[in-house]
Amino acid sequence: MSMHEDYNGGHLIEAAVAYYNATGKRQLLDVAIRFADHFGSLFGPGKRHWVTGHQELELALVKLYKVTKEERYLKLADWLLEERGHKHAAGYTWTDWRDTAYAQDVLPVKQQTQITGHAVRAMYLYTGAADVAAITGDSGYFKAMTAVWEDVVHRNMYLTGGIGSSGSNEGFSTDYDLPNERAYCETCASVGMVLWNQRMNQLTGDAQYIDVLERSLYNGALDGLSLSGDRFFYGNPLASNGQHYRREWFGTACCPANIARLVASLGDYVYGHAADGLWVHLFVGSSTTQTLGGQKTAIRMQTAYPWQGGIQLLIDPENKTRFGLHVRIPGWVREQAVPGDLYTFVKTGNVALEIKVNGKPIAYRIDKGYAVIEREWKKGDVVQVDLPMEVKRVTAREEVKAAQNRVALQRGPLVYCVEGADNNGQAWNLILPDDAPITAGFRPDLLGGVTALSFTAPTVEVAPDGLSVQTRTKTITAIPYFSWCNRGQNAMQVWLPRKIQEVKVNY
Numbered sequence: 001m002s003m004h005e006d007y008n009g010g011h012l013i014e015a016a017v018a019y020y021n022a023t024g025k026r027q028l029l030d031v032a033i034r035f036a037d038h039f040g041s042l043f044g045p046g047k048r049h050w051v052t053g054h055q056e057l058e059l060a061l062v063k064l065y066k067v068t069k070e071e072r073y074l075k076l077a078d079w080l081l082e083e084r085g086h087k088h089a090a091g092y093t094w095t096d097w098r099d100t101a102y103a104q105d106v107l108p109v110k111q112q113t114q115i116t117g118h119a120v121r122a123m124y125l126y127t128g129a130a131d132v133a134a135i136t137g138d139s140g141y142f143k144a145m146t147a148v149w150e151d152v153v154h155r156n157m158y159l160t161g162g163i164g165s166s167g168s169n170e171g172f173s174t175d176y177d178l179p180n181e182r183a184y185c186e187t188c189a190s191v192g193m194v195l196w197n198q199r200m201n202q203l204t205g206d207a208q209y210i211d212v213l214e215r216s217l218y219n220g221a222l223d224g225l226s227l228s229g230d231r232f233f234y235g236n237p238l239a240s241n242g243q244h245y246r247r248e249w250f251g252t253a254c255c256p257a258n259i260a261r262l263v264a265s266l267g268d269y270v271y272g273h274a275a276d277g278l279w280v281h282l283f284v285g286s287s288t289t290q291t292l293g294g295q296k297t298a299i300r301m302q303t304a305y306p307w308q309g310g311i312q313l314l315i316d317p318e319n320k321t322r323f324g325l326h327v328r329i330p331g332w333v334r335e336q337a338v339p340g341d342l343y344t345f346v347k348t349g350n351v352a353l354e355i356k357v358n359g360k361p362i363a364y365r366i367d368k369g370y371a372v373i374e375r376e377w378k379k380g381d382v383v384q385v386d387l388p389m390e391v392k393r394v395t396a397r398e399e400v401k402a403a404q405n406r407v408a409l410q411r412g413p414l415v416y417c418v419e420g421a422d423n424n425g426q427a428w429n430l431i432l433p434d435d436a437p438i439t440a441g442f443r444p445d446l447l448g449g450v451t452a453l454s455f456t457a458p459t460v461e462v463a464p465d466g467l468s469v470q471t472r473t474k475t476i477t478a479i480p481y482f483s484w485c486n487r488g489q490n491a492m493q494v495w496l497p498r499k500i501q502e503v504k505v506n507y
């Protein structure tokens with residue numbers, strides 16, 4: 001039980017709950033219940049102590065509680081969380097022979113303030129803690145998670161929303177240690193960031209968590225999947241000399257299944273609702289029907305995001321009804337790259353955002369990162385939001401050594417990279433001057449249709465004599481990070497040198 005058994009058991013429960021919710025069929029749910037009851041007959045208050053080897057069972061038990069309404073599953077999840085950090089289970093568990101920091105088992109969860117160890121284990125742990133806290137109202141978990149979240153986002157997250165820079169422990173090392181080519185950045189850890197940040201948003205109503213969720217979703221997580229849908233990255237580096245490529249499968253096959261279910265469950269992340277309000281978290285062509293202000297209300301979203309910033313919301317209540325429509329204004333619109341100051345945009349000054357209802361600009365208030373439009377809605381109302389989509393330059397804090405004297409590019413939620421496939425096989429030989437204009441254009445022919453960036457830049461190349469180098473000016477193409485490595489193995493880079501000293505030329 002000390003390795004992945006609890007993890008696998010948790011995923012069995014999750015699969016059973018998903019299957020039951022989708023089909024109403026109980027076969028697999030009954031199997032999951034037998035597993036959970038068996039586990040609960042061995043472990044729990046007054047029984048054996050236990051620390052799960054790879055967290056996941058905690059959040060799965062909360063899902064089982066929600067579908068069965070059986071309190072014992074919620075209590076078991078809470079108990080498993082409380083077991084960590086006490087060394088109760090000495091002699092039995094994973095953490096006896098591995099570093100306890102690896103499995104977030106140094107301190108009780110409620111006393112934790114620092115992110116440590118294995119990144120995916122940590123994400124599942126805090127997601128489970130958030131799920132329990134959401135039901136029990138336990139502020140101890142929430143306080144700990146807020147501190148740990150800040151430790152992750154302020155000091156230990158890649159620009160792509162990926163986490164866990166170190167391959168040796170598949171996890172965290174020291175603050176600001178964020179190497180590019182050696183970035184581990186497991187796909188599952190980015191998926192875990194999506195799971196955890198959704199819970200943090202649900203607990204607080206704060207859009208800053210969706211900002212991080214969106215960054216991890218569109219960049220660190222989505223990169224794990226090839227455009228063909230059948231090749232996978234386990235690690236997601238931010239620079240490559242061509243040694244990286246997506247594979248069909250892995251001996252430890254967590255990432256393929258995890259990214260597949262994340263994409264399939266995208267609908268769970270788009271909207272939130274309460275009796276008197278609808279929240280639009282993500283901008284995805286979609287529809288939902290909710291009871292808002294007592295009236296069944298259909299909402300349809302039409303958008304070409306993230307390629308374009310136009311978002312249209314069609315509101316159709318059965319009868320007139322009053323509710324608040326909360327539309328997330330992404331942090332990148334307000335020129336805040338990430339919560340905290342790990343990464344900063346070079347300011348463009350364009351943060352004006354107009355929202356129209358039925359063609360007329362309207363006043364709105366901002367609450368926790370959402371534009372709130374409170375009014376009486378009627379059938380056929382149309383809300384139009386236009387997010388400004390300029391290309392932004394990003395820099396990192398000076399403690400991030402791997403990004404020093406470098407700049408990255410972001411447009412909307414997408415982080416960009418330069419890939420050899422677009423640039424004569426080279427991606428490491430260019431300088432992006434601070435004053436070089438960057439243009440964006442949609443290219444239907446490229447990578448299934450992406451908005452590409454282009455700019456003119458000095459490149460350093462081997463001269464025809466083969467002995468010296470020469471500088472030439474070239475037009476460089478940058479593509480969304482998630483779409484790289486779909487045209488064979490080749491060089492790639494996210495953080496581009498601003499100075500010639502940072503350029504590396506392959507002889």
Ligand SMILES: [Zn+2]
Nearest residue numbers: 186188254255
């Ligand atoms: Zn994985």
